[in-house]
Amino acid sequence: MSSEVTRHAQLVADVCEQEMTKLESELDQLEAEINPALDDNALVALSYVLGTIVDAMKQVPEVRHVSRGC
Numbered sequence: 140m141s142s143e144v145t146r147h148a149q150l151v152a153d154v155c156e157q158e159m160t161k162l163e164s165e166l167d168q169l170e171a172e173i174n175p176a177l178d179d180n181a182l183v184a185l186s187y188v189l190g191t192i193v194d195a196m197k198q199v200p201e202v203r204h205v206s207r208g209c
Contacts, residue, residue, distance in 0.1 A: 175187035176188055
């Protein structure tokens with residue numbers, strides 16, 4: 140019984156791996172859209188990271204006077 144369950148589980152895992160391989164480039168693109176820091180364009184990634192840092196700095200009360208110009 141358990142060997143049959145194991146065999147079926149392995150088949151399911153194999154099918155999942157094949158589908159993930161087929162969709163890898165599409166999944167990579169979706170991942171970059173979700174997280175711009177992973178973008179292939181270095182300028183886009185840098186802009187995202189710097190924007191995140193500036194937004195975080197704006198939340199610190201002692202830094203508010205610096206961020207007024209932003």
